[in-house]
Amino acid sequence: MKNKQATGLRRIMAFPVTDLAEKLQGWNMVSVQLGYEDRAYLLLIDEVPERDRGAFMQTELKRSPTYKVLIVDLRLPAEKGDGEARVREILIEGETFHYSYVQPLGEELLLVGARCYYYGRDNYDLNAAVFSHEGRPQRRFLLGDGIQDVQTTPGGLIWTSFFDEGVFGNYGWERPVGESGLIAWDRNGIRVFTNSEADIADCYALNVVSDEQVWVYYYADFKLCALSGPADRPNVSFLDPNRSGSALIVTDGYRFLMDNGYHEHDRYTLLRQEEPGRLIPGEEIVFVKENGERIQTVTNDARGERLLLFEECKLYAFLLSELDE
Numbered sequence: 108m109k110n111k112q113a114t115g116l117r118r119i120m121a122f123p124v125t126d127l128a129e130k131l132q133g134w135n136m137v138s139v140q141l142g143y144e145d146r147a148y149l150l151l152i153d154e155v156p157e158r159d160r161g162a163f164m165q166t167e168l169k170r171s172p173t174y175k176v177l178i179v180d181l182r183l184p185a186e187k188g189d190g191e192a193r194v195r196e197i198l199i200e201g202e203t204f205h206y207s208y209v210q211p212l213g214e215e216l217l218l219v220g221a222r223c224y225y226y227g228r229d230n231y232d233l234n235a236a237v238f239s240h241e242g243r244p245q246r247r248f249l250l251g252d253g254i255q256d257v258q259t260t261p262g263g264l265i266w267t268s269f270f271d272e273g274v275f276g277n278y279g280w281e282r283p284v285g286e287s288g289l290i291a292w293d294r295n296g297i298r299v300f301t302n303s304e305a306d307i308a309d310c311y312a313l314n315v316v317s318d319e320q321v322w323v324y325y326y327a328d329f330k331l332c333a334l335s336g337p338a339d340r341p342n343v344s345f346l347d348p349n350r351s352g353s354a355l356i357v358t359d360g361y362r363f364l365m366d367n368g369y370h371e372h373d374r375y376t377l378l379r380q381e382e383p384g385r386l387i388p389g390e391e392i393v394f395v396k397e398n399g400e401r402i403q404t405v406t407n408d409a410r411g412e413r414l415l416l417f418e419e420c421k422l423y424a425f426l427l428s429e430l431d432e
Contacts, residue, residue: 115391116390116391116392116393117390117391117392117393118392118393118394118395119392119393119394119395119425119430120395120396120397121394121395121396121402121416121423121425122397122423123421123422123423124147124179124181124192124421124422124423124424125179125192125194125421125422126420126421127149127177127179127194127420127421127422128420130177130194130196131151131420133153134151134152134153134175135151135152135153135154135155136149136150136151136406137150137151137152137174137206137207138150138207138208138209139406139407139408139415139417139422140208140209140210140258140408140415141258141408141409141410141413141415142178142210142211142259142410143211143258143259143260143261143315143317143410144211144261145180145181145182145413146178146179146180146181146211147177147178147179147181147408147415147422147424148176148177148178148179148209148210148211149176149177149179149209150174150175150176150206150207150208150209150218151174151175151176151177152172152173152174152175153172153173153174153175154170154172156168156169156172156205166204166205166220166222166223166224166232166234167203167204167205167232168203168204168205170203171200171201171202171203172202172203173198173199173200174198174199174200174202174206174218175196175197175198175199176196176197176198176199176209176216177194177195177196178194178195178196178197178211179192179193179194179422180192180193180194181413181415181422181424192422197216197238197240197241197242198242199216199218199238199242200242202218202236202244204220204232204234204236205220205222206218206219206220206236207219207220207221207222207254208221208254208256208257210257210258210259210265211259212237212259212263212265212294213263213294214239214240215237215238215239215240215245215294216237216238216239216240217235217236217237217238217257217259217265218235218236218237218238219234219235219236219250219254219257219267220232220234220235220254221234221252221253221254221255222234222252222253222254222278223249223250223251223252223278224252224278224279225252225278225279225280225281226279231249231279232249233247233248233249234249234250234251234252234254235247235248235249235250235265235296237294246295246296248295248296249284249296250265250267250284250290250292250296251267251269251273251283251284251285251290252272252273252277252278252280252283252284252285253269253270253271253272253273253274253277253283253285254267254268254269254270254273254285255268255269255270255273255309255310255311255313256268256310256312256313258313258314258315258410259315260315260317260318261317261318262318263293263294264291264292264293264294264299264315264318264338265291265292265293265294265296266289266290266291266292266313266315266321267285267289267290267291267292268288268289268307268310268313268323269283269285269287269288269289269290269307269309269310270309270310271308271309271326273285273288274286274287274288274307274308274309275308287301287302287303287307288302288305288307288308288309288310288323288325289301289302289305289307289310289313289323290302291321291338299338299339300334300338300339300341304332304343305323305325305328305330305332305343305345306325306327306328307323307325307326308325308326308327309325309326309327310323310324310325310326311324311325311326311352311353311354312324312325312353312354312355312356312365312409313356314356314357314358314409314410314411315410316358316360316410316411317411318338319335319336319337319338319341320333320334320335320360321333321334321335321338321341322334322356322358323356324348324353324356324365326352329347329348329350329351329352329353330345330346330347330348331345331346331347331348331356331363331386332344332345333345333346344384345384346380346384346385346386347384347385347386348363348365348378348386349386349388350365350367350368350376351368351369352368352369353365353366353367353368354366354368354372355372355375355407355408355409355414356409357409357411357412357413357414357427358409358411358412358427359411359412359427359428360380361379361380362377362378362379362380362412362427363377363378363379363380363386364376364377364378364392364414364427364430365378367391373393373394373401373402373403373404374391374392374393375391375392375393376388376389376390376391376392377389377390377391377392377430392430394416394423394425402416402418402423403418404416404417404418406418412426412427412428413425413426414426414427
């Protein structure tokens with residue numbers, strides 16, 4: 108990575124960790140996420156599901172598609188012109204549920220659908236499924252409708268954040284599972300933690316750093332909420348980043364890289380916690396390719412101090428510490 112300085116704006120030149128064009132050929136992208144162990148997880152499907160009124164409304168698909176999971180090892184250094192990484196492929200067949208996310212869960216894989224219907228008492232979609240690395244289903248459970256993001260931990264916790272429909276209800280849920288905006292579950296889908304302090308109407312960003320450190324940013328307060336300690340009884344604190352509509356948090360606990368919010372998700376600001384409870388904004392940052400063009404993507408993710416960007420079949424990965432170079 109090389110840095111270029113512009114007046115009032117820092118341009119960081121990026122080289123891809125890997126180019127996945129060959130592995131993506133013939134597949135449709137569903138999601139790109141970071142795992143807890145310096146790996147990226149891409150969920151692909153062989154055929155785009157039919158749309159209902161312009162949106163993916165159905166949870167049960169009319170046919171049984173093939174899903175493919177790509178696991179990309181980000182720990183290999185990428186040098187200019189030779190970005191390569193180890194990539195593992197896992198096929199999952201025979202499923203008819205519309206999955207949206209994939210995460211590691213110990214020696215297993217967790218697939219989660221963002222939407223699920225409530226049909227009546229004890230009758231609802233189970234929108235989480237755990238698979239072996241051979242693609243065989245192990246167990247299924249409910250994680251709630253309206254899931255904005257899902258991130259797992261080394262200890263087997265599953266953190267789910269929810270957007271507004273998951274908080275206020277839709278798809279038959281008069282009292283939705285995700286009404287608190289943030290929940291932690293164990294590896295079998297048993298609830299461990301339910302948010303009760305942050306007034307979340309829509310959880311815009313989630314960063315699960317470890318089993319004992321989680322950050323969320325949410326509407327309508329636009330505050331950063333930190334949970335530290337055991338998940339079943341965390342300490343909760345708040346920071347005000349003085350920005351609206353951000354969709355990403357990258358943090359090492361002292362510094363915070365956040366996008367600039369509504370309509371500026373590909374432009375970032377670095378903030379520092381100079382004193383408890385207060386964040387001081389610093390330089391603005393954009394990431395550019397070798398040809399000088401800005402990486403313009405809303406496909407990104409963050410875990411701790413690592414940022415992942417995906418554009419045109421290429422993965423780019425950064426650490427906050429690398430911004431000092």
